Amino acid sequence: MEKARKPHILVCNDDGIEGEGIHALAAAMKKIGNVTVVAPAEPHSGMSHAMTLGLPLRIRKFSRNGRFFGYTVSGTPVDCIKVALSHILPTRPDLIVSGINYGSNTATNTLYSGTVAAALEGAIQGITSLAFSLATYEHADFTYAGKFARKLAKKVLHEGLPPDTVLSVNIPNLPEAEIAGIVITEQGSSRWEEDAIERNDMYGNPYYWLNGTLQLLDNDMRKDEFAVRRNYVAVTPLSCDFTNHAYIGTLEQWNLQK
Amino acid sequence: MEKARKPHILVCNDDGIEGEGIHALAAAMKKIGNVTVVAPAEPHSGMSHAMTLGLPLRIRKFSRNGRFFGYTVSGTPVDCIKVALSHILPTRPDLIVSGINYGSNTATNTLYSGTVAAALEGAIQGITSLAFSLATYEHADFTYAGKFARKLAKKVLHEGLPPDTVLSVNIPNLPEAEIAGIVITEQGSSRWEEDAIERNDMYGNPYYWLNGTLQLLDNDMRKDEFAVRRNYVAVTPLSCDFTNHAYIGTLEQWNLQK
Numbered sequence: 001m002e003k004a005r006k007p008h009i010l011v012c013n014d015d016g017i018e019g020e021g022i023h024a025l026a027a028a029m030k031k032i033g034n035v036t037v038v039a040p041a042e043p044h045s046g047m048s049h050a051m052t053l054g055l056p057l058r059i060r061k062f063s064r065n066g067r068f069f070g071y072t073v074s075g076t077p078v079d080c081i082k083v084a085l086s087h088i089l090p091t092r093p094d095l096i097v098s099g100i101n102y103g104s105n106t107a108t109n110t111l112y113s114g115t116v117a118a119a120l121e122g123a124i125q126g127i128t129s130l131a132f133s134l135a136t137y138e139h140a141d142f143t144y145a146g147k148f149a150r151k152l153a154k155k156v157l158h159e160g161l162p163p164d165t166v167l168s169v170n171i172p173n174l175p176e177a178e179i180a181g182i183v184i185t186e187q188g189s190s191r192w193e194e195d196a197i198e199r200n201d202m203y204g205n206p207y208y209w210l211n212g213t214l215q216l217l218d219n220d221m222r223k224d225e226f227a228v229r230r231n232y233v234a235v236t237p238l239s240c241d242f243t244n245h246a247y248i249g250t251l252e253q254w255n256l257q258k
Numbered sequence: 259m260e261k262a263r264k265p266h267i268l269v270c271n272d273d274g275i276e277g278e279g280i281h282a283l284a285a286a287m288k289k290i291g292n293v294t295v296v297a298p299a300e301p302h303s304g305m306s307h308a309m310t311l312g313l314p315l316r317i318r319k320f321s322r323n324g325r326f327f328g329y330t331v332s333g334t335p336v337d338c339i340k341v342a343l344s345h346i347l348p349t350r351p352d353l354i355v356s357g358i359n360y361g362s363n364t365a366t367n368t369l370y371s372g373t374v375a376a377a378l379e380g381a382i383q384g385i386t387s388l389a390f391s392l393a394t395y396e397h398a399d400f401t402y403a404g405k406f407a408r409k410l411a412k413k414v415l416h417e418g419l420p421p422d423t424v425l426s427v428n429i430p431n432l433p434e435a436e437i438a439g440i441v442i443t444e445q446g447s448s449r450w451e452e453d454a455i456e457r458n459d460m461y462g463n464p465y466y467w468l469n470g471t472l473q474l475l476d477n478d479m480r481k482d483e484f485a486v487r488r489n490y491v492a493v494t495p496l497s498c499d500f501t502n503h504a505y506i507g508t509l510e511q512w513n514l515q516k
Contacts, residue, residue: 043312046308046309048306048336049308049370050305050307051468056459056467057454057465057466058466059466082453087456111382117306117369121369124366162505165502165505167509181515182514182515184506184510186503186506187501196315199314208314210310235509235514239502240366242369242500243445244497247423248444254413256409256493
């Protein structure tokens with residue numbers, strides 16, 4: 001009689017393999033499965049679904065505290081997923097988890113996020129995938145986030161997800177006792193307040209640096225950023241199909257002729 | 259009595275300002291409006307919605323055939339939109355058009371495309387935006403594509419688009435007489451056939467190069483890649499809201515407790 005096989009879990013992120021968030025996520029996943037870590041060698045925040053097309057990629061082994069931790073890929077989060085599946089993992093994983101990201105990936109940040117993109121790439125490849133983000137840039141405590149990630153991973157390994165769909169999870173940076181609850185959310189409409197600032201270099205020539213903070217434009221508990229700011233864990237199902245299906249009927253009435 | 263003001267149109271792409279496609283698109287738009295070109299200094303195919311967060315950006319003027327053509331930004335297509343709106347254009351444009359890209363941006367390529375991402379960034383900023391791609395990598399003839407882009411831009415300037423929605427247009431590389439028609443499509447499920455190839459460098463060490471061709475997995479004229487391969491122009495409405503709304507009810511029944 002065959003015993004239940006432990007699930008094989010691929011762990012990735014966009015902050016790079018040295019990040020504390022991926023360490024916490026890998027530790028959480030090791031309690032429920034066999035884990036392979038494949039992550040960018042360098043931080044790749046804001047890389048979205050970018051791929052490296054014009055340069056070769058290298059795979060290297062990476063140790064943490066003197067022990068093998070995982071593999072680095074000299075590219076983006078999406079590169080990591082592609083190379084992991086084609087050249088690192090001997091078999092397809094049962095689950096891909098991405099994170100735990102520093103900073104929420106809610107609202108329009110969903111489009112910029114390499115953490116979310118790694119999960120979406122997993123879904124494109126037909127693998128159940130989750131993205132986790134902690135809503136802080138400092139004093140991060142991954143204790144509860146890791147625990148919730150483990151719980152959700154177990155649930156998702158059991159329930160599965162629809163095709164082309166991932167769950168993007170945003171978690172407040174709080175101890176468990178202060179978490180208000182779990183809520184299923186939609187991607188909100190909150191936007192960056194400011195996009196680029198101008199400075200002058202030492203020769204007096206201007207340069208521009210992208211810079212922005214997410215301005216809360218939602219006031220509804222069903223929106224991801226609003227919920228996470230109210231101390232709720234926000235679980236948002238995202239699709240790789242970007243089609244605005246509801247608008248197709250209207251467009252058809254435009255009667256575009258060639 | 260005020261005369262109808264000519265629309266102000268921002269033109270961007272992901273192939274870089276030297277590309278022939280952006281030249282064709284700018285020429286087409288100049289027939290209906292006042293055009294500003296802001297494009298990456300270098301090719302940025304496959305950059306998706308990536309932003310440059312860790313480096314400063316430079317804006318430079320660019321001439322073509324001895325005449326001022328537009329501005330380059332030393333970053334990604336999304337960087338171009340952000341910097342154009344915050345520091346190059348004196349007022350918000352009426353329309354953003356992106357392309358004309360070499361190669362179709364259909365199916366899962368939608369997620370990888372910098373051309374599409376530039377348009378989505380326009381929509382995030384509340385500006386009507388269109389993306390154009392020509393379904394070829396060689397012997398490109400932008401004649402019909404430019405003509406159709408102009409026609410659609412006029413239509414969209416009149417009709418508008420819903421919030422957070424862009425049109426992504428994929429055009430066969432054919433003379434107008436061979437275009438079968440215009441069809442409103444959905445993002446299809448076609449995927450890359452192969453993701454990364456392994457080679458050895460001159461020291462015998464392996465490197466990996468992302469590589470793939472879109473394998474047609476749809477057989478329905480309502481899917482973008484299928485339609486364009488049947489010589490139709492495929493017009494797909496895409497949304498910046500990636501939420502899988504249909505799945506929220508199911509997820510709520512999971513009763514995730516904290």
